[in-house]
Amino acid sequence: MTAQTLVTTTPAQVPVRTRRRFLGRGGEDRPSWGTTIVLVLCTLAVIVPLYATVTMAFKTTEQSVDGQVFSLPNPISVDGFVQAWELTDFPRAFAISVFVTAVTVVGTVVLAAFAAYAIARNWGHKFFRWSFFYLLAAMFLPFPVLALSQVKLTGMVGLANPVGVALLHVMFQLSFSVLLFTAFIRGLPEELEESARLDGATTWVVFRRIVFPMMAPMSATVAIFAFLASWNDFMMPSLITADSTLQTLPVLQNIFQTQFSSNYNVAFASYLMAMTPAIIVYLFTQRWVMSGVTQGAIK
Amino acid sequence: MATAAATRPTSRDVAAPTPFRASRPRVNRTFYLFLLPTLILFTLCITLPAIMGITFSFTDSVGFGEFQFIGLTNYVALFSDPAIRSSYLFTIGFALVTVLLVNLLAFLLAVGLTAKIRGKIALRAAFVLPMVISGIVIAYVFNFLFSNSLPQLGQAVGITALEQSLLANPDLAWVTIVIVTAWQAIPSALLIYIAGILSIPAEVYEAASMDGASSMRRLVSITLPLVAGYVVINLVIGFKNFLNAYDIIVGLTNGGPGTATRSVAMTIFSGFTGGDYAYQMANATIFFLIAVVLAVIQLRLNRGRSAF
Numbered sequence: 001m002t003a004q005t006l007v008t009t010t011p012a013q014v015p016v017r018t019r020r021r022f023l024g025r026g027g028e029d030r031p032s033w034g035t036t037i038v039l040v041l042c043t044l045a046v047i048v049p050l051y052a053t054v055t056m057a058f059k060t061t062e063q064s065v066d067g068q069v070f071s072l073p074n075p076i077s078v079d080g081f082v083q084a085w086e087l088t089d090f091p092r093a094f095a096i097s098v099f100v101t102a103v104t105v106v107g108t109v110v111l112a113a114f115a116a117y118a119i120a121r122n123w124g125h126k127f128f129r130w131s132f133f134y135l136l137a138a139m140f141l142p143f144p145v146l147a148l149s150q151v152k153l154t155g156m157v158g159l160a161n162p163v164g165v166a167l168l169h170v171m172f173q174l175s176f177s178v179l180l181f182t183a184f185i186r187g188l189p190e191e192l193e194e195s196a197r198l199d200g201a202t203t204w205v206v207f208r209r210i211v212f213p214m215m216a217p218m219s220a221t222v223a224i225f226a227f228l229a230s231w232n233d234f235m236m237p238s239l240i241t242a243d244s245t246l247q248t249l250p251v252l253q254n255i256f257q258t259q260f261s262s263n264y265n266v267a268f269a270s271y272l273m274a275m276t277p278a279i280i281v282y283l284f285t286q287r288w289v290m291s292g293v294t295q296g297a298i299k
Numbered sequence: 300m301a302t303a304a305a306t307r308p309t310s311r312d313v314a315a316p317t318p319f320r321a322s323r324p325r326v327n328r329t330f331y332l333f334l335l336p337t338l339i340l341f342t343l344c345i346t347l348p349a350i351m352g353i354t355f356s357f358t359d360s361v362g363f364g365e366f367q368f369i370g371l372t373n374y375v376a377l378f379s380d381p382a383i384r385s386s387y388l389f390t391i392g393f394a395l396v397t398v399l400l401v402n403l404l405a406f407l408l409a410v411g412l413t414a415k416i417r418g419k420i421a422l423r424a425a426f427v428l429p430m431v432i433s434g435i436v437i438a439y440v441f442n443f444l445f446s447n448s449l450p451q452l453g454q455a456v457g458i459t460a461l462e463q464s465l466l467a468n469p470d471l472a473w474v475t476i477v478i479v480t481a482w483q484a485i486p487s488a489l490l491i492y493i494a495g496i497l498s499i500p501a502e503v504y505e506a507a508s509m510d511g512a513s514s515m516r517r518l519v520s521i522t523l524p525l526v527a528g529y530v531v532i533n534l535v536i537g538f539k540n541f542l543n544a545y546d547i548i549v550g551l552t553n554g555g556p557g558t559a560t561r562s563v564a565m566t567i568f569s570g571f572t573g574g575d576y577a578y579q580m581a582n583a584t585i586f587f588l589i590a591v592v593l594a595v596i597q598l599r600l601n602r603g604r605s606a607f
Contacts, residue, residue, distance in 0.1 A: 036416040042408065043425045045482070049440050050428075052448075069448045111337045118333035122326050131338055138345050140594035142543045144564035145587040148580055149348035149355070151571065152362070171344040174337065203329035232433035234546040239568065250433045257439065264443065271436050282431040286424055289431070293487045294494040 053275075056268035057081065064265035080269030088252045088270055089245075096162050097231060097249040103166035104230035105223050108173040112222060113215060115174075116181030117207055121190075132182065139175035143235060151239055160242040168240065169230045176296055177222040184218040185211065221292040224285050231278050249274045349587075355580040362576035373581035382558065383582060386566045389473070393562070394541035397477050397484070402533050405485045406526075409492030410518060423493075430486035434479075438550025441479045442466065445551070469559040472552050476560060479547050484540070488533045495529035496522060535597045539590065 056064055057080050058073040064080075084090065115135065122128040154164040193206050201209070212219075237248045253274055256267035282289060356373055360366035377383050412423055429437070446464040453461025465471050499522065507517050545564040548554060554561035563586055570579025 031415045031417050033417070035411050035414050036418065036422075039408070039411045039416060039422050040418075042411075043422065046425055046429055049437065049444060049482075052444060053440050056443075067447065067451065069444065111340070114333040115337040118330040122330055125326050128326075128330070128334065131334055135337070135341060138341070140539075140590050141345065141349065141587070142539075142564075142590055144543055144545070144567050145583045145590065146345065146348045146352065147568060148570050148576065148583060149351040150344070153348055153351070167340070168344060171341060174341060178337075203327050203333075207333070228431055232431070232436075234433065234435040234549070235564075239571075250435050253436055253439055257442075267439070267443075271440055274436050275432050278431045278433065279428070282428065283424075286427070290423075290427060290490050293430075293490040 053268050053272050056264055057272045058269075059265045061263055061265050064268075065262065077265070078269075080263075080265035081273070083263065083266045084270035084273060087255065087266065088249070090273065092245070093247065093249045093252050096246060100162045100166045100169065100237070100248055101227055101230040103163070104169040104173065105226045107166065107170040108177050108226040109219050109223050111170065112174055112177035112181050113212060113219065114207070116178045117185055117211055119178070120182045120185035121193075123186075132178070135178050136175050138172070139179075143172065147235075147239055154240055155242065160240060161246055162237070162241060162248070165233075165237045165240050165248070166230070168236055169226070169233065172236075173222075173226045173229060176225065180218055180222055180292075180295060181215065184215060188214055217288075220285070221288045221295065224281070224288050225292055225296075227281060228278060228289075352580050353584050355577050356584045357581075358577045360577040360580075361574045362571070366577065373578050374585070376578065377581055377585065382561075383566060385558065386561045386563050389560060390542055390544065390563045393473055393476060393480075393544060393560075394538050397480050397541045398534055398537040400477060401481050401484050401488050401537055402530065404481065405488035405533070406492050406530070408485070408489050409496055410522065412489070413493055413496045426489060427486040429483050432483070434483055434546035435550045437483065438479055438547045441475065441482075442551050445475050466552055467556055469556045472556060472560050475551050476544070476548055479551060480541060480544065483547070484537060488537060491529055491533055492526060495526035499525045531600050532597075535593065535600060539593050539597070542586075542589070542593075 052069050055071070055073055056069065058076050058078070060073075060075065060077040060079060063071075063073065063077075115131075119128045119132045150168060151160075154160050154168075159167065188211065192210055196206050196210055197203075232250060233248070234250050238251045241247055241251075253267075253270060256263075256270060355366075357368050357370060358366040359369045359372075408426060412419065412426070416422070445466050450462050450464055453459070460471075465475050503521055503525075504517060507521055512520070543564055544562045545568075548560055548562055548565065552560045554565050563582070567579050567583050567586065570576045570582075573579075
């Protein structure tokens with residue numbers, strides 16, 4: 001990967017370039033209202049389910065079963081949230097989700113950054129080059145293929161719990177993250193590292209003081225994808241974690257399909273509480289989310 | 300991504316050794332310490348289960364206790380098992396329909412979002428939003444809408460097919476899974492198309508406009524051919540992801556009605572409870588081989604793309 005490509009894919013530059021490109025296109029300066037209106041109508045497909053979630057969550061139980069899904073809550077009630085809070089034992093489920101996600105994010109960034117630095121700076125060495133392809137191979141290995149053995153193994157070694165889930169989340173994020181980091185580090189100039197080494201800095205100091213700080217934009221991208229994958233995951237925690245009181249927030253939502261299926265306001269309040277953290281993170285990190293998708297696909 | 304079209308790096312570029320680095324074979328020992336923890340954990344968590352799974356697929360294990368090797372018996376049985384066949388047919392059919400729908404809609408949205416429009420930033424943020432919402436949770440929301448609001452709408456406008464819940468209809472339940480999967484998958488395909496369209500030089504469009512090409516003509520004759528590489532990559536990535544369908548199906552139909560919407564992942568997971576542990580390991584191995592074939596296709600396509 002050339003340095004030039006990397007510069008242009010740096011997240012910070014995306015919005016700027018986008019704007020310039022748009023101004024330069026065609027000869028017409030007039031915005032198209034027709035296209036704008038069609039697109040606004042299309043956003044209804046995104047908004048309607050989310051709107052229904054919010055309105056249902058704030059209704060009373062009586063109003064939530066009247067069949068008028070899209071009516072506004074009248075009166076506005078937070079009963080749903082209060083009950084959902086208790087039924088899902090929200091503080092505990094939230095804490096477990098935060099724990100799994102935090103371990104996944106930190107573990108992914110740290111392990112992938114170290115590994116990618118070692119690989120990128122020793123590419124001429126067979127062991128490192130082959131390690132790269134070995135780690136990359138997992139990108140083509142879907143979880144269902146490994147699930148039966150992984151559940152058995154995690155059970156055997158006492159990891160049928162959130163720690164095991166976090167560990168596996170890190171492992172499944174590694175391929176993608178090592179790929180992004182390695183490409184990024186190859187684009188960083190080596191002169192700085194070499195002059196530091198001449199001044200007597202060890203590899204560890206060079207990494208911690210020079211390379212890792214320079215990797216910050218890519219670390220942000222890697223961290224956000226690890227966050228989204230881990231926070232929203234259902235398949236892995238539902239299979240790996242044996243004790244249902246240690247389940248993550250998304251998995252716990254299934255209690256509203258079975259035990260409490262008629263309290264719609266409670267169910268929707270709970271869904272809303274489960275999806276809000278990811279939406280908030282997204283609102284603050286859109287830039288990295290958007291650029292990360294593109295970099296992951298066009299590798 | 301402006302230069303991506305020209306210099307689109309591939310795994311082959313990464314593989315090309317830099318002569319400068321290759322001439323320094325002596326490796327600082329710290330680098331091994333950087334890489335080894337990852338390699339060891341990866342081997343224990345990914346490689347070991349993979350080898351274990353393939354080994355067990357040749358046994359008659361029920362998940363615990365004693366077992367013996369029975370050769371290819373599980374594989375032979377798989378190919379004549381109607382439940383397995385129908386899960387593969389469903390999953391592949393679902394993945395094909397979904398990948399086509401997702402790409403058609405994502406492409407059209409990308410064209411709209413790169414045109415001269417008002418509120419571009421806000422519109423794009425709105426379309427990308429579904430990507431960050433948990434699949435199982437949004438499936439539960441749609442589950443409610445499909446079983447309550449849609450039948451109401453069907454009655455109101457008099458479409459008899461919609462008066463019953465789609466989720467309970469064995470012939471149409473798969474449509475709901477396609478809709479929700481597309482809802483969630485369009486954003487990433489959309490972002491890749493936006494990058495592709497932005498990589499087309501503005502001069503090309505200017506020249507076409509000067510020659511009097513209509514906007515439809517520009518779309519078909521310029522945009523579409525120039526983002527063809529992105530279309531291919533989106534199709535392969537999407538198809539591969541949709542084959543693993545699980546969360547959204549659990550939230551909508553849980554494989555039902557009957558077994559009408561049971562995906563391959565769901566049949567594999569039935570190996571936990573049904574006593575056919577080794578049998579489902581064989582199923583997983585077949586599934587793995589399909590994933591490998593798709594991966595090879597993807598790498599081939601990447602290589603082909605870098606040629607032009």
